Amino acid sequence: MISIPKILSITALGATLIVGPVFAQNAVIVNGKPIPKAQLDKLVQKTGQDAKAITAQLKAGANFAELAKAKSKDPGSAPTGGDLGWVSEKSLVPEFSKAMVQLKKGQITDKPVKTQFGWHIIKMDDMRDVKTPPMEEIKDQLKQMIASDQNWQKAKFAEMMQKLRAKARIQ
Numbered sequence: 001m002i003s004i005p006k007i008l009s010i011t012a013l014g015a016t017l018i019v020g021p022v023f024a025q026n027a028v029i030v031n032g033k034p035i036p037k038a039q040l041d042k043l044v045q046k047t048g049q050d051a052k053a054i055t056a057q058l059k060a061g062a063n064f065a066e067l068a069k070a071k072s073k074d075p076g077s078a079p080t081g082g083d084l085g086w087v088s089e090k091s092l093v094p095e096f097s098k099a100m101v102q103l104k105k106g107q108i109t110d111k112p113v114k115t116q117f118g119w120h121i122i123k124m125d126d127m128r129d130v131k132t133p134p135m136e137e138i139k140d141q142l143k144q145m146i147a148s149d150q151n152w153q154k155a156k157f158a159e160m161m162q163k164l165r166a167k168a169r170i171q
Contacts, residue, residue, distance in 0.1 A: 051112030
């Protein structure tokens with residue numbers, strides 16, 4: 001098992017991906033800088049034309065939450081008016097992240113953002129830096145995250161070995 005000091009030295013180097021996706025997704029500091037979190041709303045459409053029409057409605061003063069509830073194609077955020085809660089740019093697809101970091105509080109994307117999930121209209125509700133909690137507060141959580149990550153790595157390795165064995169020919 002990895003000890004807590006090794007975890008800190010890995011994250012201090014900004015190489016959180018070394019310990020896998022569970023830890024990297026929950027990182028609050030990369031390369032010594034806090035990763036900001038944004039409180040976002042989104043509205044998703046299947047076509048760029050539909051998304052542009054909704055963007056025009058928003059620019060004309062329509063209520064974002066009401067439009068998201070009525071017209072968003074995202075089943076996860078539509079019922080809550082498009083609310084995504086607090087997210088970091090590292091937990092989102094690159095196209096979405098790139099647009100998100102350019103927004104200021106209260107601002108909506110000028111044009112829809114295309115991702116593999118559809119056309120997104122993004123609204124920045126708020127932005128904040130995440131404070132690093134004291135080690136004693138997160139020690140147990142870190143141990144649990146590392147154990148989860150190790151289990152993920154073991155499962156991926158076992159899956160890879162199973163595929164290799166299935167393809168192997170012994171003569």
